[in-house]
Amino acid sequence: MMLTDPAKKYRPFVTVDLPDRQWPNKRIETAPIWCSVDLRDGNQSLIDPMDQERKQRFFDMLLKVGFKQIEVGFPSASQTDFDFVRSLIEQDKIPEDVTIQVLTQARPHLIERTFEALQGAKNAIVHVYNATDPMFRRVVFNVDKPECVQIAVEATQQIRAQMDAAPETNWTFQYSPELFTTTEMDFAVEIVEAVMGAYGSSADRPMIVNLPATVEVATPNNYADQIEWFCRHVKNRDHLIVSVHPHNDRGTGVAAAELTLMAGADRVEGTLFGNGERTGNVDIVTLAMNMYTQGVYPELDFSNITPIMREVEYCNQLPVHPRHPYVGDLVFTAFSGSHQDAIKKGMADRRANPDALWDVPYLPIDPLDVGRSYEAVIRVNSQSGKGGVSYLLEQEHGIELPRRLSIEFSQVVQEVAERTGREITSQMIYQAFADEYLEQCAPFALVNHRLSSEPDSPKVTLEAVVESDGSRQTLKGEGNGPLAAFIKALAAAGHDVEIIDYHEHSRGQGADAEAIAYVEVRIDGKAVFGVGTDESITSASMKGVLSAINRHHSTQPAAANVTAETLG
Template identity: 25%
Template sequence: MSTRVEIFDTTLRDGEQSPGASMDDNQKIEMALQLERLGVDIIEAGFPIASEQEFQSVKAVSETVKRPRIAALARTIKVDIERAASAVADAERPVVHTFIATSPIHMEHKLKLTPDQVLEEAQGAVKYAKTLVERVEFSAEDSTRSEWDFLVKVSQAAIDAGANVINLPDTVGYTTPAEIQGMFEHVIGNVTGADDVIFSCHNHNDLGLAVANALAAVRGGARQVECTVNGIGERAGNTSLEEVVMALKTRSDVMPYETGINNLELANSSMILSQITGLVVPYNKPIVGRNAFAHEAGIHQHGMIANQTTYEIMTPESVGRARSELVLGKHSGRAGLAKRCEELGFNLEHDEVVQLYEKFIELADRKKEVFDDDLRILLMSMRDETFEIYSLQDLNTSGKKPAMALVKLKKGEDETPLTDTAIGDGPVDAACRAIERVVGVSGRLEEFTIRAATPGKDAQGEAHVVVNFEHRRYTGVGASTDIIEAAVLAYLNAMNKYLAISGSNS
């Protein structure tokens, strides 16, 4: 059996189901291009039948990204499969991923089908999908609560119909490492033609076992792991791509498997996704968290000085995080700026460099030193401008209670200033109320965090918010050397997302 484990990234599909993680077409393309740089084997771009917008997003990714396979999800319904195949028709290597539930609880209560009917549906869907695309993946939804012998039957039916990949998902994050390893060994050992297909795992993290279960599935014979950057996904999330990849790499002595991932792009991938979605990476997140390579205890620091391997099983450099950064200042030129951006994984066109340089000089005038994270924030804010409806032109606040704020906004290319004032419980509340008065939209702030993006007293504050507009949550990110302005920019960013996605920007 091959030791190569394929990485199937579902950040754009299952990951986007994380509350507040919605992405527009441009953001999906930006993330897909980063996944291509990362070296994933397959990108699951979406569920095309869900909406016209979802179909167009999958189509756009298929047209833009060239190296990885591009997959689209479909139920075992003919119209779903046709829509999925159409969405990925322009991909270099298209994949249709069709699924049906196989656990007794799902068959009885959700599908209201007998096991024989499920077998027939699965086989028919795979057979039809194979007439449209070369590669088809079949998933037995809720495999870990399914009867193992029935999994053998449905997997055999899919293989006989021409499936290239058989996915056995832990849909509700229920299983354990020993159990999932046994399940894969049982199914692989009892189907005919197992050597001609790839078996895949797709685990959710409800019990905190997604990564451990993925590694156990690989030991059981799985040669594809379905995962997301930062482990994002509905409920408690999905298998974390960076954790699986670095576990296999770091412990190759006991897990002799390899992936095609460029681990030097892991940190960039994590940061870009966080900036796009507004979902903050926990400081203690393995591999990519801010504290993943921090050592504060005196004994640890002493050991690190003597030999880094005393307390580090991998280096920050191995995941693309430098111990020291190239610090830029206001005297740095465009060429140096462009070169550093390229090293950070951003290849810019000439006009983008010009636009970035203007923002860079403005920031360098406000703070003495510009760090890598400052550049990433500037770059991502530029990408966010692709759907910016309202932009902040001026902000004045008073710090007294009740606080008063005056905001000046610009809508699109219209240079006419839109100004209003409001009173609130603090300057941020007052400013957000003033913005709502200008735009004519009201939201409820549900979450608000702010952190220093870089070292120093003049550091940029990076604010993250979650705002509820019409019973749907939208994330926003804003950055400034003024923390009140950062918070207001984040709120406006979330509002712009709501206006763009809902079409309420007239």
């Protein structure tokens, strides 16, 4: 049961005394050094850890994305990891410019086993850690501060000796004071400096110090304060590559990573899509794409993100959430009517200004940049409005609805969405449009027409054959154009139709192109829309008028009794 006074059980985090902090005024302007820990940290958190086949597929995918540092396992703790590291080395599967990283605890026999796994590697990072947090020192390991430092120093000395004995490998040393964010800051600096001395780090041979938020227990700004404080107080900062390894226990792992980069970190360890223990590691995809949206190239290639997502889902046997930033199946999709209308207008502005900076409402990034199409940007359900309906008809069916017709037809779609209680696909929208306008062929349908004109006369004469219930009637009229002549012909037959608005455009290209006409007319004092399509724009416009007449009659009580005879 939750306590009404949790202060009786939990304590707030300790803040850092850094009144002149500089990181809030900084911006991320270059990509950090990236290290994927999917194959180790991510893998150990899976319900079913990856086998050799899935590990190899994941590794190959990470290479394609552009990772140059990849933590491939914990070979001293797992035979599967040991065998995988050996297969990478023995089968020459590691490119010359890629460095593999392995993790080991600060124990002599585990360090020995780690170097057995790495024998023959071209480039390798040996990552050793021990817990420095006071609770772990007291509860888990029962060591004091000097004993904790001694563990780290002795492990470092052993690793350095192993590296010196294998000069054919380009070695990098990495040390993590585990649970850095809950370690006393002065002690974190003390133990890192002791390790630096034992390793002999220098500006020419820097070591990596990884400062992890092993368990995220504070707000992101506090982690940034800790990193800036550490970088200010540690001796020989230029002898270090400062790395961060944020976890996501408070749900702020991405923010924490970004702020620590602003605070001076050089490197980030994380996983694709944030897989990891508890709530996960920091999500490198989100971090990288956040940089990309700010005009910073992240030096990782996510230009075809969907296959990457599917591969990670296969290897991890875990789904990526449909609302996952930049990646999820629904992140570029708008159902809300106001959102859809804004996106539709933004896309139209983009087409008119294709070389301008990206500036489309509700879309922080162009979906094309990550290999997505615009087809799924707008989808329709009962929450949608005219903008979404119009967008889908235009993008997928070449139908550009005039504004008032868009408003009217959206109500038709709204009724379908509420009646079915589910998402309405673009094909369903098109079929509803066709049913409502294009297929309104009763009581009247155009059979054919013939136009003629006198030389030097602005007027045309029209003869149109109209059919109803199997009977045909020829109508004749004269006007300043085909549509005006058709209206006169209808009037002569007793049908007073007034054109209120008219739009037309071509639909499709080449031999498949056709004309589409949108006609708004007034009949018996009521405004009615009709739509017609045909290879001929004249026929399309006449069909549009008849569509409006048919729709008007369909709402009248005596509509069933209207026949072609009424035209005579």
